[in-house]
Amino acid sequence: MPLVELAHARSGDKGDTANVGLIALKPEYYPILVKHVTAARVARHFKGMITGPVERYELPNLHALNFLLHGALDGGGTISLKTDAQGKVFSTALLRLELELPR
Amino acid sequence: MTPRPATVRIAAGQGFWGDWLEAPYRQVTGGPVDYLMMDYLAEVTMSILQKQKARDPSLGYATDFIPLLERILPIVAERRIKVTANAGGVNPRGCAQAVAETARRLRLGGKLRIGVVTGDDLLGRLDGLLARGHELRNLDTGRPLSDVRDRVLSANAYLGASPVVEALRGGADIVVTGRVTDTGLTLAPMMHAFGWQPDAWDLLAAGTVAGHTIECGAQSSGGNSLVDWQRVPDLANVGYPIVDAAPDGTFEICKHPGTGGRISVAGVTEQLVYEMGNPAEYITPDCVADFTTIRLEQTGKDRVRVSGVRGRPATDQLKVSIGYFYGYKAVGTLVYAWPDAYEKARAADRILRQRLADLGLAFEAVLTEFVGVDATHGPLARATAPLDRLPEVQLRIGVRSPDKSSVERFTREIAPLILNGPPSVTGFAGGRPKPEEIVAYWPALLDKQMVAPCVEVVEV
Numbered sequence: 001m002p003l004v005e006l007a008h009a010r011s012g013d014k015g016d017t018a019n020v021g022l023i024a025l026k027p028e029y030y031p032i033l034v035k036h037v038t039a040a041r042v043a044r045h046f047k048g049m050i051t052g053p054v055e056r057y058e059l060p061n062l063h064a065l066n067f068l069l070h071g072a073l074d075g076g077g078t079i080s081l082k083t084d085a086q087g088k089v090f091s092t093a094l095l096r097l098e099l100e101l102p103r
Numbered sequence: 104m105t106p107r108p109a110t111v112r113i114a115a116g117q118g119f120w121g122d123w124l125e126a127p128y129r130q131v132t133g134g135p136v137d138y139l140m141m142d143y144l145a146e147v148t149m150s151i152l153q154k155q156k157a158r159d160p161s162l163g164y165a166t167d168f169i170p171l172l173e174r175i176l177p178i179v180a181e182r183r184i185k186v187t188a189n190a191g192g193v194n195p196r197g198c199a200q201a202v203a204e205t206a207r208r209l210r211l212g213g214k215l216r217i218g219v220v221t222g223d224d225l226l227g228r229l230d231g232l233l234a235r236g237h238e239l240r241n242l243d244t245g246r247p248l249s250d251v252r253d254r255v256l257s258a259n260a261y262l263g264a265s266p267v268v269e270a271l272r273g274g275a276d277i278v279v280t281g282r283v284t285d286t287g288l289t290l291a292p293m294m295h296a297f298g299w300q301p302d303a304w305d306l307l308a309a310g311t312v313a314g315h316t317i318e319c320g321a322q323s324s325g326g327n328s329l330v331d332w333q334r335v336p337d338l339a340n341v342g343y344p345i346v347d348a349a350p351d352g353t354f355e356i357c358k359h360p361g362t363g364g365r366i367s368v369a370g371v372t373e374q375l376v377y378e379m380g381n382p383a384e385y386i387t388p389d390c391v392a393d394f395t396t397i398r399l400e401q402t403g404k405d406r407v408r409v410s411g412v413r414g415r416p417a418t419d420q421l422k423v424s425i426g427y428f429y430g431y432k433a434v435g436t437l438v439y440a441w442p443d444a445y446e447k448a449r450a451a452d453r454i455l456r457q458r459l460a461d462l463g464l465a466f467e468a469v470l471t472e473f474v475g476v477d478a479t480h481g482p483l484a485r486a487t488a489p490l491d492r493l494p495e496v497q498l499r500i501g502v503r504s505p506d507k508s509s510v511e512r513f514t515r516e517i518a519p520l521i522l523n524g525p526p527s528v529t530g531f532a533g534g535r536p537k538p539e540e541i542v543a544y545w546p547a548l549l550d551k552q553m554v555a556p557c558v559e560v561v562e563v
Binding site for chain 1: 146147242243327329330369372373374375376377378379380381382383394395396397398399411429432434468470472474478479480481482483484499501502503541542543544546
Protein backbone atom coordinates (compact mmCIF):
# COMPACT_ATOMS: atom_id res chain seq x y z
CA MET A 1 0.00 0.00 0.00
CA PRO A 2 1.41 3.43 -0.91
CA LEU A 3 2.15 5.57 2.14
CA VAL A 4 0.38 8.51 0.48
CA GLU A 5 -2.93 6.75 1.21
CA LEU A 6 -2.18 6.65 4.95
CA ALA A 7 -0.40 9.90 5.69
CA HIS A 8 0.35 13.47 4.74
CA ALA A 9 3.62 15.25 5.39
CA ARG A 10 5.58 18.49 5.54
CA SER A 11 9.33 18.89 5.33
CA GLY A 12 11.93 21.55 5.97
CA ASP A 13 15.63 21.98 6.62
CA LYS A 14 18.19 22.52 9.33
CA GLY A 15 21.60 22.91 7.73
CA ASP A 16 22.34 19.80 5.70
CA THR A 17 19.53 17.86 7.40
CA ALA A 18 16.03 17.61 5.99
CA ASN A 19 13.19 16.87 8.38
CA VAL A 20 10.01 15.13 7.30
CA GLY A 21 7.00 15.25 9.58
CA LEU A 22 4.75 12.35 8.64
CA ILE A 23 1.15 12.64 9.85
CA ALA A 24 -1.48 9.89 9.86
CA LEU A 25 -4.54 10.80 7.78
CA LYS A 26 -6.68 9.05 10.44
CA PRO A 27 -5.71 8.38 14.07
CA GLU A 28 -6.13 4.63 13.52
CA TYR A 29 -3.39 4.72 10.89
CA TYR A 30 -0.80 5.99 13.37
CA PRO A 31 0.12 2.56 14.83
CA ILE A 32 0.67 1.31 11.26
CA LEU A 33 3.10 4.15 10.63
CA VAL A 34 4.90 3.45 13.92
CA LYS A 35 5.25 -0.22 13.08
CA HIS A 36 6.13 -0.08 9.40
CA VAL A 37 7.73 3.29 8.67
CA THR A 38 10.86 2.67 10.70
CA ALA A 39 14.08 4.67 10.50
CA ALA A 40 15.71 1.71 8.75
CA ARG A 41 12.88 1.47 6.18
CA VAL A 42 13.12 5.21 5.47
CA ALA A 43 16.90 5.01 5.15
CA ARG A 44 16.45 2.23 2.58
CA HIS A 45 13.85 4.32 0.72
CA PHE A 46 16.22 7.28 0.43
CA LYS A 47 19.30 5.22 -0.41
CA GLY A 48 21.47 7.18 -2.83
CA MET A 49 19.67 10.43 -1.98
CA ILE A 50 21.10 11.06 1.48
CA THR A 51 24.63 10.57 2.78
CA GLY A 52 23.97 10.35 6.53
CA PRO A 53 21.79 8.37 8.94
CA VAL A 54 18.03 8.65 9.53
CA GLU A 55 16.60 9.42 12.97
CA ARG A 56 12.95 8.96 13.94
CA TYR A 57 10.93 10.63 16.71
CA GLU A 58 7.37 9.81 17.74
CA LEU A 59 4.59 12.30 18.44
CA PRO A 60 1.64 10.08 19.43
CA ASN A 61 -0.29 13.18 20.54
CA LEU A 62 -0.29 14.47 16.95
CA HIS A 63 -0.39 11.01 15.31
CA ALA A 64 2.87 11.99 13.69
CA LEU A 65 6.43 10.79 13.23
CA ASN A 66 9.35 13.12 12.66
CA PHE A 67 12.26 11.94 10.54
CA LEU A 68 15.64 13.63 10.37
CA LEU A 69 17.46 12.82 7.13
CA HIS A 70 21.08 13.77 7.64
CA GLY A 71 23.24 14.72 4.67
CA ALA A 72 20.19 15.20 2.45
CA LEU A 73 20.78 18.65 0.99
CA ASP A 74 24.20 18.79 -0.72
CA GLY A 75 25.58 20.90 2.14
CA GLY A 76 22.28 22.68 2.74
CA GLY A 77 21.03 26.25 2.57
CA THR A 78 23.13 28.51 0.41
CA ILE A 79 25.88 25.94 -0.28
CA SER A 80 23.55 23.46 -1.96
CA LEU A 81 23.25 23.26 -5.75
CA LYS A 82 19.99 21.33 -5.53
CA THR A 83 16.63 22.65 -6.76
CA ASP A 84 15.27 21.55 -3.39
CA ALA A 85 18.09 23.08 -1.35
CA GLN A 86 15.79 23.53 1.65
CA GLY A 87 14.27 20.06 1.59
CA LYS A 88 10.76 21.34 0.95
CA VAL A 89 9.63 18.34 -1.10
CA PHE A 90 11.31 15.47 0.76
CA SER A 91 7.85 15.21 2.33
CA THR A 92 6.20 13.93 -0.82
CA ALA A 93 9.27 11.88 -1.73
CA LEU A 94 8.72 9.92 1.50
CA LEU A 95 5.05 9.45 0.58
CA ARG A 96 6.18 7.41 -2.44
CA LEU A 97 7.14 4.64 -0.04
CA GLU A 98 5.26 1.38 -0.61
CA LEU A 99 4.34 -0.47 2.56
CA GLU A 100 4.06 -4.24 2.58
CA LEU A 101 1.03 -4.64 4.80
CA PRO A 102 -0.62 -7.98 5.64
CA ARG A 103 -4.08 -8.27 4.07
CA MET B 104 -1.39 48.99 37.05
CA THR B 105 -3.53 48.16 34.03
CA PRO B 106 -5.85 45.18 34.47
CA ARG B 107 -4.84 41.93 32.79
CA PRO B 108 -6.82 41.19 29.62
CA ALA B 109 -8.93 38.02 29.35
CA THR B 110 -7.39 37.19 25.97
CA VAL B 111 -4.79 38.59 23.63
CA ARG B 112 -4.92 38.32 19.86
CA ILE B 113 -1.59 38.15 18.06
CA ALA B 114 -1.70 38.25 14.26
CA ALA B 115 1.03 36.94 11.95
CA GLY B 116 1.86 39.48 9.26
CA GLN B 117 4.99 38.12 7.54
CA GLY B 118 6.44 34.62 7.57
CA PHE B 119 9.69 35.70 5.93
CA TRP B 120 11.22 38.71 4.21
CA GLY B 121 9.47 38.64 0.86
CA ASP B 122 6.13 37.32 2.13
CA TRP B 123 2.80 38.72 0.87
CA LEU B 124 2.74 42.51 1.20
CA GLU B 125 -1.06 42.51 1.60
CA ALA B 126 -1.02 40.25 4.66
CA PRO B 127 -0.10 42.79 7.39
CA TYR B 128 -2.60 45.32 6.06
CA ARG B 129 -5.37 42.73 6.01
CA GLN B 130 -4.44 41.54 9.50
CA VAL B 131 -4.82 45.00 11.06
CA THR B 132 -7.99 45.90 9.13
CA GLY B 133 -9.88 42.58 8.89
CA GLY B 134 -11.00 42.34 12.53
CA PRO B 135 -9.81 42.92 16.08
CA VAL B 136 -6.17 42.17 16.90
CA ASP B 137 -3.94 43.40 19.72
CA TYR B 138 -0.52 42.65 18.23
CA LEU B 139 0.94 42.29 14.75
CA MET B 140 3.97 39.96 14.65
CA MET B 141 6.32 40.01 11.68
CA ASP B 142 9.25 37.67 11.13
CA TYR B 143 11.85 38.85 8.62
CA LEU B 144 15.07 37.00 9.35
CA ALA B 145 16.19 33.75 7.80
CA GLU B 146 19.52 32.19 8.65
CA VAL B 147 21.63 33.91 6.02
CA THR B 148 19.66 37.16 5.85
CA MET B 149 21.96 38.71 8.47
CA SER B 150 25.02 38.35 6.22
CA ILE B 151 23.27 40.04 3.31
CA LEU B 152 22.22 42.86 5.62
CA GLN B 153 25.74 43.14 7.06
CA LYS B 154 27.07 43.65 3.51
CA GLN B 155 24.46 46.35 2.83
CA LYS B 156 25.40 48.10 6.06
CA ALA B 157 29.09 48.02 5.11
CA ARG B 158 28.23 49.90 1.90
CA ASP B 159 25.83 52.32 3.62
CA PRO B 160 25.88 52.60 7.44
CA SER B 161 22.23 53.74 7.45
CA LEU B 162 21.13 50.38 5.95
CA GLY B 163 21.32 46.79 7.22
CA TYR B 164 17.65 46.28 8.08
CA ALA B 165 14.64 44.90 6.19
CA THR B 166 13.89 47.93 4.04
CA ASP B 167 10.47 46.54 2.99
CA PHE B 168 9.34 47.14 6.56
CA ILE B 169 9.25 50.91 6.10
CA PRO B 170 6.80 51.26 3.16
CA LEU B 171 4.73 48.57 4.82
CA LEU B 172 4.54 50.56 8.05
CA GLU B 173 3.78 53.69 6.09
CA ARG B 174 0.61 51.94 4.97
CA ILE B 175 -0.47 50.54 8.34
CA LEU B 176 0.90 53.00 10.94
CA PRO B 177 -2.18 55.26 10.97
CA ILE B 178 -4.36 52.20 11.50
CA VAL B 179 -2.23 50.61 14.24
CA ALA B 180 -1.91 53.99 15.99
CA GLU B 181 -5.67 54.52 15.94
CA ARG B 182 -6.54 50.99 17.04
CA ARG B 183 -3.67 50.75 19.55
CA ILE B 184 -2.28 47.65 17.88
CA LYS B 185 1.29 46.93 18.87
CA VAL B 186 3.87 45.58 16.45
CA THR B 187 6.74 43.16 17.13
CA ALA B 188 9.16 42.65 14.24
CA ASN B 189 12.76 41.48 13.85
CA ALA B 190 13.03 43.77 10.82
CA GLY B 191 15.98 45.56 12.46
CA GLY B 192 18.45 43.03 11.06
CA VAL B 193 21.98 44.19 11.84
CA ASN B 194 20.88 47.81 12.28
CA PRO B 195 17.81 47.98 14.55
CA ARG B 196 18.57 51.60 15.49
CA GLY B 197 18.72 52.62 11.83
CA CYS B 198 15.45 50.80 11.24
CA ALA B 199 13.84 52.49 14.26
CA GLN B 200 14.99 55.86 12.97
CA ALA B 201 13.39 55.19 9.59
CA VAL B 202 10.18 54.13 11.37
CA ALA B 203 10.25 57.34 13.42
CA GLU B 204 10.71 59.48 10.32
CA THR B 205 7.80 57.70 8.65
CA ALA B 206 5.61 58.23 11.71
CA ARG B 207 6.43 61.94 11.84
CA ARG B 208 5.69 62.27 8.14
CA LEU B 209 2.28 60.73 8.84
CA ARG B 210 1.76 63.32 11.62
CA LEU B 211 1.88 60.67 14.30
CA GLY B 212 4.51 62.56 16.30
CA GLY B 213 3.78 62.29 20.03
CA LYS B 214 1.45 59.36 19.45
CA LEU B 215 3.87 56.45 19.16
CA ARG B 216 6.79 54.95 21.02
CA ILE B 217 9.36 52.78 19.34
CA GLY B 218 11.23 50.04 21.19
CA VAL B 219 14.64 48.98 19.93
CA VAL B 220 16.24 45.66 20.91
CA THR B 221 19.96 45.26 20.27
CA GLY B 222 22.83 43.34 21.82
CA ASP B 223 22.57 40.30 19.53
CA ASP B 224 25.30 41.48 17.15
CA LEU B 225 28.58 39.76 18.08
CA LEU B 226 30.61 40.57 14.97
CA GLY B 227 32.73 43.21 16.67
CA ARG B 228 33.23 41.01 19.75
CA LEU B 229 34.24 37.77 18.02
CA ASP B 230 37.99 37.98 18.57
CA GLY B 231 37.49 38.84 22.23
CA LEU B 232 35.17 35.87 22.66
CA LEU B 233 37.58 33.51 20.90
CA ALA B 234 40.48 34.84 22.97
CA ARG B 235 38.54 34.12 26.15
CA GLY B 236 38.11 30.50 25.12
CA HIS B 237 34.65 30.59 23.55
CA GLU B 238 35.36 28.42 20.53
CA LEU B 239 31.95 28.77 18.86
CA ARG B 240 32.25 25.26 17.43
CA ASN B 241 30.02 24.42 14.50
CA LEU B 242 27.01 22.52 15.88
CA ASP B 243 26.92 20.25 12.83
CA THR B 244 30.62 19.58 12.18
CA GLY B 245 32.25 20.25 15.57
CA ARG B 246 34.91 22.46 13.98
CA PRO B 247 36.09 25.54 15.92
CA LEU B 248 35.22 28.94 14.44
CA SER B 249 38.94 29.76 14.17
CA ASP B 250 38.87 27.60 10.99
CA VAL B 251 36.92 30.28 9.13
CA ARG B 252 37.41 33.35 11.36
CA ASP B 253 38.95 35.46 8.58
CA ARG B 254 35.92 34.81 6.37
CA VAL B 255 33.17 35.64 8.90
CA LEU B 256 30.65 38.19 7.61
CA SER B 257 28.09 38.25 10.41
CA ALA B 258 27.60 36.79 13.88
CA ASN B 259 24.40 37.15 15.88
CA ALA B 260 23.11 35.55 19.04
CA TYR B 261 19.47 34.54 19.01
CA LEU B 262 17.77 36.62 21.69
CA GLY B 263 14.51 35.45 23.24
CA ALA B 264 11.29 37.13 24.28
CA SER B 265 12.59 38.91 27.41
CA PRO B 266 14.03 42.06 25.82
CA VAL B 267 10.86 42.42 23.71
CA VAL B 268 8.79 42.15 26.91
CA GLU B 269 10.96 44.85 28.44
CA ALA B 270 10.32 47.14 25.46
CA LEU B 271 6.56 46.54 25.69
CA ARG B 272 6.67 47.22 29.43
CA GLY B 273 8.44 50.47 28.61
CA GLY B 274 5.42 51.49 26.57
CA ALA B 275 6.68 50.65 23.10
CA ASP B 276 4.04 50.45 20.38
CA ILE B 277 6.41 49.28 17.66
CA VAL B 278 9.23 46.96 18.77
CA VAL B 279 12.05 46.67 16.26
CA THR B 280 14.66 44.02 16.98
CA GLY B 281 17.77 42.42 15.59
CA ARG B 282 18.11 38.64 15.76
CA VAL B 283 15.25 37.83 18.12
CA THR B 284 13.84 34.32 17.61
CA ASP B 285 10.72 33.98 15.49
CA THR B 286 8.89 32.43 18.45
CA GLY B 287 9.99 35.18 20.86
CA LEU B 288 8.11 37.78 18.82
CA THR B 289 4.83 35.99 19.62
CA LEU B 290 5.69 34.83 23.14
CA ALA B 291 6.67 38.33 24.28
CA PRO B 292 3.20 39.89 23.88
CA MET B 293 1.70 37.00 25.86
CA MET B 294 4.27 37.35 28.67
CA HIS B 295 3.69 41.09 28.75
CA ALA B 296 -0.11 41.02 28.60
CA PHE B 297 -0.59 38.20 31.10
CA GLY B 298 2.34 38.96 33.39
CA TRP B 299 3.93 35.53 32.81
CA GLN B 300 7.15 35.14 34.76
CA PRO B 301 10.38 34.14 33.01
CA ASP B 302 10.42 30.82 34.91
CA ALA B 303 6.81 29.81 34.22
CA TRP B 304 8.11 27.08 31.93
CA ASP B 305 4.79 25.55 30.85
CA LEU B 306 3.37 28.96 29.96
CA LEU B 307 6.52 29.99 28.11
CA ALA B 308 6.46 26.69 26.24
CA ALA B 309 2.81 27.30 25.30
CA GLY B 310 3.68 30.76 23.97
CA THR B 311 6.61 29.25 22.09
CA VAL B 312 4.32 26.69 20.43
CA ALA B 313 1.97 29.56 19.55
CA GLY B 314 4.90 31.38 17.96
CA HIS B 315 6.02 28.31 16.02
CA THR B 316 2.47 27.83 14.75
CA ILE B 317 2.19 31.28 13.18
CA GLU B 318 5.83 32.18 12.44
CA CYS B 319 5.54 30.95 8.85
CA GLY B 320 2.43 32.97 8.14
CA ALA B 321 -0.18 31.21 6.02
CA GLN B 322 1.56 27.83 6.36
CA SER B 323 -0.81 27.18 9.28
CA SER B 324 -3.93 28.60 7.63
CA GLY B 325 -4.07 26.57 4.43
CA GLY B 326 -1.01 27.70 2.49
CA ASN B 327 1.47 25.03 1.37
CA SER B 328 -0.79 22.53 3.08
CA LEU B 329 -0.73 19.07 1.54
CA VAL B 330 -3.70 17.54 3.27
CA ASP B 331 -6.80 17.88 1.09
CA TRP B 332 -5.09 20.75 -0.71
CA GLN B 333 -7.48 20.93 -3.65
CA ARG B 334 -10.37 21.75 -1.37
CA VAL B 335 -8.69 24.51 0.68
CA PRO B 336 -11.01 27.40 -0.17
CA ASP B 337 -10.08 30.73 -1.71
CA LEU B 338 -6.30 30.79 -1.25
CA ALA B 339 -6.26 33.97 -3.37
CA ASN B 340 -7.83 35.66 -0.38
CA VAL B 341 -6.03 33.63 2.29
CA GLY B 342 -6.38 34.78 5.88
CA TYR B 343 -3.11 34.72 7.82
CA PRO B 344 -3.24 33.02 11.23
CA ILE B 345 -4.06 34.71 14.51
CA VAL B 346 -3.27 33.38 17.99
CA ASP B 347 -6.17 34.02 20.36
CA ALA B 348 -4.39 33.44 23.67
CA ALA B 349 -5.64 32.96 27.22
CA PRO B 350 -3.68 33.64 30.43
CA ASP B 351 -3.57 29.92 31.32
CA GLY B 352 -1.41 29.11 28.30
CA THR B 353 -4.14 27.66 26.14
CA PHE B 354 -4.81 29.36 22.84
CA GLU B 355 -6.77 29.07 19.63
CA ILE B 356 -5.47 29.47 16.11
CA CYS B 357 -7.98 31.35 13.98
CA LYS B 358 -8.21 33.91 11.17
CA HIS B 359 -10.36 36.87 10.25
CA PRO B 360 -13.92 36.13 9.07
CA GLY B 361 -14.52 36.26 5.33
CA THR B 362 -10.95 35.30 4.43
CA GLY B 363 -9.82 32.26 2.47
CA GLY B 364 -7.68 29.35 3.53
CA ARG B 365 -8.45 26.84 6.24
CA ILE B 366 -7.48 26.24 9.85
CA SER B 367 -7.75 22.56 10.71
CA VAL B 368 -6.09 20.11 13.09
CA ALA B 369 -4.36 18.43 10.14
CA GLY B 370 -3.10 21.72 8.72
CA VAL B 371 -1.86 23.03 12.08
CA THR B 372 -0.13 19.67 12.65
CA GLU B 373 1.74 20.12 9.37
CA GLN B 374 3.07 23.44 10.63
CA LEU B 375 3.95 22.04 14.08
CA VAL B 376 6.27 19.41 12.55
CA TYR B 377 7.83 21.88 10.11
CA GLU B 378 11.60 22.29 10.63
CA MET B 379 11.30 20.08 13.70
CA GLY B 380 14.26 18.37 15.35
CA ASN B 381 13.72 16.34 18.51
CA PRO B 382 10.08 17.21 19.27
CA ALA B 383 10.52 16.70 23.01
CA GLU B 384 13.26 19.32 23.08
CA TYR B 385 12.35 22.42 21.11
CA ILE B 386 15.07 24.67 22.50
CA THR B 387 14.68 28.45 22.52
CA PRO B 388 16.38 31.12 24.64
CA ASP B 389 13.18 31.26 26.71
CA CYS B 390 12.50 27.60 27.54
CA VAL B 391 12.59 24.04 26.26
CA ALA B 392 9.17 23.22 24.83
CA ASP B 393 7.94 19.62 24.61
CA PHE B 394 5.92 19.23 21.39
CA THR B 395 4.88 15.71 22.40
CA THR B 396 2.55 17.27 24.99
CA ILE B 397 0.55 19.42 22.58
CA ARG B 398 -3.19 18.70 22.35
CA LEU B 399 -5.13 19.93 19.31
CA GLU B 400 -8.87 20.17 18.98
CA GLN B 401 -11.13 21.61 16.28
CA THR B 402 -13.42 23.95 18.22
CA GLY B 403 -15.20 25.52 15.28
CA LYS B 404 -14.88 26.35 11.62
CA ASP B 405 -11.32 27.61 11.11
CA ARG B 406 -10.57 27.41 14.86
CA VAL B 407 -8.12 24.99 16.45
CA ARG B 408 -7.57 24.92 20.20
CA VAL B 409 -4.07 24.18 21.49
CA SER B 410 -3.61 23.01 25.08
CA GLY B 411 -1.57 20.78 27.36
CA VAL B 412 1.82 22.22 26.41
CA ARG B 413 4.58 21.44 28.89
CA GLY B 414 7.96 23.08 29.12
CA ARG B 415 11.26 22.77 30.92
CA PRO B 416 13.84 25.32 32.09
CA ALA B 417 15.81 27.13 29.42
CA THR B 418 19.40 26.07 28.83
CA ASP B 419 22.27 28.36 29.87
CA GLN B 420 23.42 28.84 26.29
CA LEU B 421 22.25 30.85 23.31
CA LYS B 422 22.41 29.76 19.71
CA VAL B 423 24.63 31.93 17.57
CA SER B 424 24.09 32.32 13.84
CA ILE B 425 27.31 33.03 11.98
CA GLY B 426 27.59 33.74 8.26
CA TYR B 427 30.92 33.23 6.48
CA PHE B 428 32.20 33.43 2.93
CA TYR B 429 32.39 29.94 1.47
CA GLY B 430 33.08 30.25 -2.26
CA TYR B 431 31.18 30.62 -5.53
CA LYS B 432 28.45 28.80 -7.37
CA ALA B 433 26.47 29.06 -10.59
CA VAL B 434 23.56 27.17 -12.08
CA GLY B 435 22.80 26.95 -15.80
CA THR B 436 19.69 25.56 -17.50
CA LEU B 437 18.61 24.49 -20.99
CA VAL B 438 15.29 23.02 -22.12
CA TYR B 439 15.08 20.04 -24.50
CA ALA B 440 11.91 19.15 -26.44
CA TRP B 441 10.31 15.90 -27.63
CA PRO B 442 11.28 13.55 -29.20
CA ASP B 443 13.89 11.96 -26.93
CA ALA B 444 13.85 15.00 -24.63
CA TYR B 445 15.44 13.18 -21.69
CA GLU B 446 18.09 11.48 -23.87
CA LYS B 447 19.05 14.82 -25.42
CA ALA B 448 19.38 16.46 -22.01
CA ARG B 449 21.52 13.57 -20.78
CA ALA B 450 23.74 13.80 -23.85
CA ALA B 451 24.16 17.55 -23.32
CA ASP B 452 25.15 16.90 -19.70
CA ARG B 453 27.81 14.38 -20.77
CA ILE B 454 29.21 16.76 -23.39
CA LEU B 455 29.31 19.67 -20.95
CA ARG B 456 31.05 17.63 -18.27
CA GLN B 457 33.67 16.42 -20.77
CA ARG B 458 34.36 20.01 -21.82
CA LEU B 459 34.72 21.13 -18.19
CA ALA B 460 37.17 18.28 -17.59
CA ASP B 461 39.11 19.06 -20.77
CA LEU B 462 39.44 22.68 -19.62
CA GLY B 463 40.95 21.39 -16.37
CA LEU B 464 38.50 23.33 -14.23
CA ALA B 465 38.41 22.49 -10.53
CA PHE B 466 35.06 22.24 -8.80
CA GLU B 467 34.16 21.15 -5.32
CA ALA B 468 30.87 19.86 -6.73
CA VAL B 469 29.07 19.51 -10.07
CA LEU B 470 25.39 18.61 -9.77
CA THR B 471 23.08 17.68 -12.64
CA GLU B 472 19.32 17.54 -12.31
CA PHE B 473 16.74 16.86 -15.02
CA VAL B 474 13.76 19.04 -14.18
CA GLY B 475 10.65 17.13 -15.16
CA VAL B 476 12.34 13.86 -14.23
CA ASP B 477 14.32 13.81 -11.01
CA ALA B 478 14.93 17.32 -9.62
CA THR B 479 12.55 16.88 -6.71
CA HIS B 480 12.38 13.14 -6.00
CA GLY B 481 15.67 11.92 -7.47
CA PRO B 482 15.97 8.23 -8.31
CA LEU B 483 12.59 7.54 -6.65
CA ALA B 484 10.92 9.45 -9.49
CA ARG B 485 13.24 8.31 -12.26
CA ALA B 486 12.28 4.70 -11.57
CA THR B 487 8.64 5.25 -12.59
CA ALA B 488 8.78 8.19 -15.02
CA PRO B 489 7.92 7.54 -18.72
CA LEU B 490 11.44 8.55 -19.71
CA ASP B 491 11.06 7.83 -23.42
CA ARG B 492 7.84 9.84 -23.85
CA LEU B 493 8.46 13.07 -21.91
CA PRO B 494 7.29 16.19 -23.80
CA GLU B 495 10.21 18.25 -22.46
CA VAL B 496 13.04 18.16 -19.95
CA GLN B 497 15.07 20.96 -18.42
CA LEU B 498 18.76 20.25 -17.95
CA ARG B 499 19.87 22.03 -14.79
CA ILE B 500 23.55 21.88 -13.96
CA GLY B 501 25.27 23.62 -11.07
CA VAL B 502 28.90 23.98 -9.99
CA ARG B 503 30.54 25.11 -6.77
CA SER B 504 34.15 26.12 -6.22
CA PRO B 505 36.37 28.29 -4.03
CA ASP B 506 37.82 29.54 -7.34
CA LYS B 507 35.75 32.29 -8.95
CA SER B 508 37.38 32.02 -12.38
CA SER B 509 36.44 28.33 -12.70
CA VAL B 510 32.81 29.17 -11.95
CA GLU B 511 32.92 32.06 -14.42
CA ARG B 512 34.33 29.83 -17.14
CA PHE B 513 31.54 27.32 -16.49
CA THR B 514 28.92 30.01 -17.11
CA ARG B 515 30.31 30.46 -20.65
CA GLU B 516 30.00 26.77 -21.48
CA ILE B 517 26.18 26.60 -21.39
CA ALA B 518 25.14 28.76 -24.36
CA PRO B 519 27.45 27.13 -26.92
CA LEU B 520 25.54 23.88 -26.42
CA ILE B 521 22.56 25.47 -28.17
CA LEU B 522 24.37 25.34 -31.52
CA ASN B 523 27.06 22.73 -30.93
CA GLY B 524 25.20 20.15 -28.83
CA PRO B 525 22.10 17.94 -29.09
CA PRO B 526 19.08 19.33 -31.03
CA SER B 527 15.66 20.81 -30.15
CA VAL B 528 17.01 22.98 -27.37
CA THR B 529 15.61 26.29 -26.16
CA GLY B 530 14.97 28.32 -23.04
CA PHE B 531 18.08 30.46 -22.88
CA ALA B 532 16.41 33.87 -22.94
CA GLY B 533 17.76 34.76 -19.49
CA GLY B 534 21.33 34.88 -20.77
CA ARG B 535 24.50 33.58 -19.14
CA PRO B 536 24.15 32.52 -15.50
CA LYS B 537 25.90 34.74 -12.97
CA PRO B 538 28.48 33.40 -10.49
CA GLU B 539 27.06 33.86 -7.03
CA GLU B 540 28.96 34.35 -3.78
CA ILE B 541 28.10 31.69 -1.23
CA VAL B 542 27.61 32.89 2.31
CA ALA B 543 27.39 29.75 4.41
CA TYR B 544 25.75 29.28 7.78
CA TRP B 545 27.73 28.33 10.89
CA PRO B 546 25.51 27.52 13.88
CA ALA B 547 27.16 27.59 17.31
CA LEU B 548 26.39 27.94 21.01
CA LEU B 549 27.55 30.62 23.46
CA ASP B 550 27.13 31.01 27.23
CA LYS B 551 24.11 33.20 27.90
CA GLN B 552 26.02 35.41 30.32
CA MET B 553 28.23 36.59 27.46
CA VAL B 554 25.28 38.28 25.75
CA ALA B 555 23.59 41.36 27.20
CA PRO B 556 20.43 42.42 25.35
CA CYS B 557 19.92 46.17 25.24
CA VAL B 558 16.46 47.78 25.18
CA GLU B 559 15.64 51.41 24.41
CA VAL B 560 12.23 52.99 24.07
CA VAL B 561 12.01 56.31 22.26
CA GLU B 562 9.12 58.69 21.73
CA VAL B 563 8.40 59.68 18.14
